[in-house]
Amino acid sequence: MAHISDISIQIQDKTYADLAGGKDYCAIKDFNLALQAHEFVCLFGHSGCGKTSLLNCIAGLDTNFVGNISLNNTNTVPKISYIFQNPRLLPWRTVRENIELVLDNVQDITLVDNLLNLMQLEDKQHLYPQHLSGGMSRRVAIIRAFVTNPDILLMDEPFASLDLRTARQVRKLLMQLWQNRPHTVLFVTHDLREAIALADRLVFLSQPPMQVICEVLVPIARDSRDDTSQIEIFRQQLIDNHPELNALL
Amino acid sequence: MQVFKLSTTQLTLLSFVIFISFWQLLAIYLHQASLPSPYVVAIILFQEIKSGVLPYHLGITLGRLSISFAIAMSFGCMFGILLGQHQRLDAFFDHWLVIFLNIPALVTIILCYVWFGLNETAAILAVVINKLPNVVVTIREGTRALDVELLEMARSYKFGWRKTFLHVIWPQLHPFVMTATRSGLALIWKIILVVELLGRSNGMGYQLHLFFQLFDVASILAYTVAFIAVIQLIESLILKPLDRKAQQWRI
Numbered sequence: 001m002a003h004i005s006d007i008s009i010q011i012q013d014k015t016y017a018d019l020a021g022g023k024d025y026c027a028i029k030d031f032n033l034a035l036q037a038h039e040f041v042c043l044f045g046h047s048g049c050g051k052t053s054l055l056n057c058i059a060g061l062d063t064n065f066v067g068n069i070s071l072n073n074t075n076t077v078p079k080i081s082y083i084f085q086n087p088r089l090l091p092w093r094t095v096r097e098n099i100e101l102v103l104d105n106v107q108d109i110t111l112v113d114n115l116l117n118l119m120q121l122e123d124k125q126h127l128y129p130q131h132l133s134g135g136m137s138r139r140v141a142i143i144r145a146f147v148t149n150p151d152i153l154l155m156d157e158p159f160a161s162l163d164l165r166t167a168r169q170v171r172k173l174l175m176q177l178w179q180n181r182p183h184t185v186l187f188v189t190h191d192l193r194e195a196i197a198l199a200d201r202l203v204f205l206s207q208p209p210m211q212v213i214c215e216v217l218v219p220i221a222r223d224s225r226d227d228t229s230q231i232e233i234f235r236q237q238l239i240d241n242h243p244e245l246n247a248l249l
Numbered sequence: 250m251q252v253f254k255l256s257t258t259q260l261t262l263l264s265f266v267i268f269i270s271f272w273q274l275l276a277i278y279l280h281q282a283s284l285p286s287p288y289v290v291a292i293i294l295f296q297e298i299k300s301g302v303l304p305y306h307l308g309i310t311l312g313r314l315s316i317s318f319a320i321a322m323s324f325g326c327m328f329g330i331l332l333g334q335h336q337r338l339d340a341f342f343d344h345w346l347v348i349f350l351n352i353p354a355l356v357t358i359i360l361c362y363v364w365f366g367l368n369e370t371a372a373i374l375a376v377v378i379n380k381l382p383n384v385v386v387t388i389r390e391g392t393r394a395l396d397v398e399l400l401e402m403a404r405s406y407k408f409g410w411r412k413t414f415l416h417v418i419w420p421q422l423h424p425f426v427m428t429a430t431r432s433g434l435a436l437i438w439k440i441i442l443v444v445e446l447l448g449r450s451n452g453m454g455y456q457l458h459l460f461f462q463l464f465d466v467a468s469i470l471a472y473t474v475a476f477i478a479v480i481q482l483i484e485s486l487i488l489k490p491l492d493r494k495a496q497q498w499r500i
Contacts, residue, residue, distance in 0.1 A: 059405045082405040092420040092498040128498045
């Protein structure tokens with residue numbers, strides 16, 4: 001199975017050229033991150049610090065950078081799924097068709113059924129995206145990402161534009177799905193509570209040029225993550241124990 | 250008012266009946282050979298169909314239309330997508346497009362006949378050259394308007410060129426292709442008639458030229474009616490169902 005592999009992300013330099021002739025903009029510099037198999041890692045940083053640029057480089061949408069994304073320290077390019085800030089579903093394809101489109105073979109059709117069932121969307125599978133709520137569209141995007149069995153799953157603030165209640169519901173379903181199929185996840189967020197609730201490890205990022213400030217393991221057991229008081233306590237510990245994160249938290 | 254309660258079909262029928270009645274009244278009032286009544290035109294139309302002359306010439310013209318339309322649409326879509334995706338290529342060819350868009354159809358037709366002779370290739374080429382720039386411009390605009398986020402999604406999931414084109418690009422281009430198709434059909438019809446009138450010995454244009462020389466207005470109108478009927482059939486039997494199928498998701 002491909003998704004049991006470790007992934008190494010090394011970006012020495014990601015610079016945007018200023019086409020107007022001004023100064024070039026360095027978004028990422030000497031960024032190194034190793035992801036272990038099945039690990040859920042949250043990237044936490046300010047708006048505009050380069051998180052989306054990083055995900056675009058990892059996903060292969062931006063190839064104009066100096067660095068390397070590798071699988072098990074080999075030259076193999078990892079199989080990647082990307083959940084964007086908005087779901088990016090094809091409006092002319094039904095829910096089911098949107099999911100099946102990313103599949104290479106028909107054998108995975110039963111998997112689609114399972115995932116639709118798990119995400120409580122089996123009765124919506126023949127609807128077009130315009131008939132779905134924001135939360136449902138996010139769930140479809142999550143299924144589409146999981147169904148390909150990726151080595152790494154990139155999530156770029158997927159719940160950012162949802163109201164608190166819907167975001168909580170979708171987050172819960174995501175965790176159920178992930179515990180069922182624990183892929184390696186790189187999750188970008190602004191919300192520290194969300195990051196603590198989801199992650200095995202938190203990676204704090206600096207202002208551009210983006211680098212890793214520090215990494216912290218989340219010691220809260222998975223089955224206790226619904227307990228907001230534990231999350232609050234850990235959040236306070238983070239603030240107290242990591243003065244270097246003051247500007248960020 | 251009662252007329253506002255009619256269905257769309259009833260309204261269309263009523264509009265058609267009023268048009269024919271107006272034509273009939275005008276023909277009776279003028280009482281001249283230059284405006285025959287709808288009845289006379291209908292009789293001639295029937296006779297021409299029965300004799301096989303009209304179907305023959307209509308078939309020839311439709312054949313030319315199909316070939317030139319297919320060529321213009323295929324190459325037009327291809328170039329339009331290329332120019333829409335590559336800014337530098339677009340900058341290079343933009344002036345060429347403007348030139349070809351502004352050359353009068355008649356000039357292209359004459360030049361094609363002069364350069365390639367009075368033959369079928371020249372006739373079809375003349376039509377294609379006239380239509381191609383319109384298709385290119387329409388499809389180029391459609392390609393420029395493609396949703397970049399959906400294209401990124403396709404790239405991130407490694408769709409490949411064929412899947413991306415069929416499932417992501419083509420559905421977005423569909424309204425532009427339909428616009429090019431409809432305007433193309435209307436334009437090509439008109440150009441083909443001139444092409445046939447100037448340099449062919451068959452087809453609707455040739456026949457119309459013949460009737461013009463004989464000052465046979467009734468036959469001109471009969472052929473025009475046949476012409477319009479065919480275009481309407483293409484619209485309602487091919488284009489509209491295609492459009493309905495492609496736009497199903499919007500309902």
